[in-house]
Amino acid sequence: MRSFTRRSVLAAGAASAALLSAPAVFAQAKPKLRFTTVATEQDIRAESFKAFGEAVKDRYDFEAFFGGNLFKQGTELVAMQRGNVEMANLSPQDISKQIPAWSILTSAYLFRDADHVKKTFDGPVGAEFKKMARDQLGVHILTPVYFGTRQVNLRSTKKINTPADMAGTKLRMPPGEAWQLLGEAMGANPTPVAFAELYTALQSGAVDGQDNPLPTSRTMKFHEVTKQFVLTNHLVGYDCFSVSTKIWDAMSPAQQQAFQAAADRSIAVSTAKHLAQEKEMVDFFKAQGLEVYSPNVAAFRESAQKKYLASALAKDWPKGMLERINAVQ
Numbered sequence: 001m002r003s004f005t006r007r008s009v010l011a012a013g014a015a016s017a018a019l020l021s022a023p024a025v026f027a028q029a030k031p032k033l034r035f036t037t038v039a040t041e042q043d044i045r046a047e048s049f050k051a052f053g054e055a056v057k058d059r060y061d062f063e064a065f066f067g068g069n070l071f072k073q074g075t076e077l078v079a080m081q082r083g084n085v086e087m088a089n090l091s092p093q094d095i096s097k098q099i100p101a102w103s104i105l106t107s108a109y110l111f112r113d114a115d116h117v118k119k120t121f122d123g124p125v126g127a128e129f130k131k132m133a134r135d136q137l138g139v140h141i142l143t144p145v146y147f148g149t150r151q152v153n154l155r156s157t158k159k160i161n162t163p164a165d166m167a168g169t170k171l172r173m174p175p176g177e178a179w180q181l182l183g184e185a186m187g188a189n190p191t192p193v194a195f196a197e198l199y200t201a202l203q204s205g206a207v208d209g210q211d212n213p214l215p216t217s218r219t220m221k222f223h224e225v226t227k228q229f230v231l232t233n234h235l236v237g238y239d240c241f242s243v244s245t246k247i248w249d250a251m252s253p254a255q256q257q258a259f260q261a262a263a264d265r266s267i268a269v270s271t272a273k274h275l276a277q278e279k280e281m282v283d284f285f286k287a288q289g290l291e292v293y294s295p296n297v298a299a300f301r302e303s304a305q306k307k308y309l310a311s312a313l314a315k316d317w318p319k320g321m322l323e324r325i326n327a328v329q
């Protein structure tokens with residue numbers, strides 16, 4: 001054991017004092033926020049998700065994974081619950097797989113428009129559904145993310161006026177019971193295909209059509225492999241921009257407020273862009289040679305609502321909730 005001379009002890013003390021006073025060489029690593037979404041990086045929403053990441057970058061290392069590349073469609077919620085991602089754009093249909101009451105929020109012709117969705121989620125009804133997600137899933141829902149109102153898009157040129165005209169049509173729907181019911185409610189034969197495989201399924205004729213909003217169909221170029229859009233307006237499309245409660249609960253109230261404000265600001269930009277683009281897309285698709293027209297929407301609405309009320313899913317709807325949502329102005 002080398003004897004410590006007075007000089008060497010003094011030298012060690014000076015060195016450690018210098019080290020302690022130096023600026024932190026290894027800054028505290030910021031917590032990572034991995035975010036998964038099925039939307040592709042070309043989608044209007046991508047820009048808003050990235051803008052959110054920019055807005056929180058002083059506290060978090062936000063990393064977005066688009067196109068379902070990290071987690072396939074329908075597996076995002078379980079991935080969050082397992083701690084494999086911290087944030088996701090969850091479909092209410094996927095949430096309803098674990099919280100049956102949520103299926104009311106996925107029913108055809110329920111929400112009138114994007115504003116009705118936002119007002120519902122911002123008010124007492126939304127608070128009840130967010131509490132279910134928090135208590136039962138460990139998910140904090142920041143805001144609904146409107147991405148357009150769903151329209152029927154078909155490979156055939158057969159004129160569609162009422163649900164009866166959809167009989168026998170293999171209508172692609174995302175996988176999951178709530179989505180399959182939506183396809184049935186439109187009078188079609190719902191066929192589950194993941195979003196990432198949808199263009200190929202249309203091109204090959206594996207399915208006869210699909211039902212995304214016009215902006216999504218534009219982004220994914222579905223008009224290249226289909227012939228018509230039937231403006232059924234059957235579902236105001238939205239997902240839920242969500243964060244794990246593990247992350248959310250670690251924030252102070254002021255940090256939660258800033259995080260929430262960043263989400264609201266960035267998603268509001270996406271909503272405005274979708275509303276504007278939906279108006280432009282009718283002329284765009286007509287110019288591409290597709291038929292774009294309105295069917296007998298009242299006939300679709302009446303038939304769909306009847307099917308939902310008679311469905312097994314409706315048994316899980318909280319009493320009086322339909323009326324409360326309709327009453328939101």
Ligand code: KDO
Pocket residue numbers: 038039040073090091092147173174194195212216238239
């Ligand atoms: C779809 O697969 O049709 C769907 O519209 C389902 C939505 O919940 C959402 O996942 C959406 O795809 C993606 O955001 C792509 O637009």
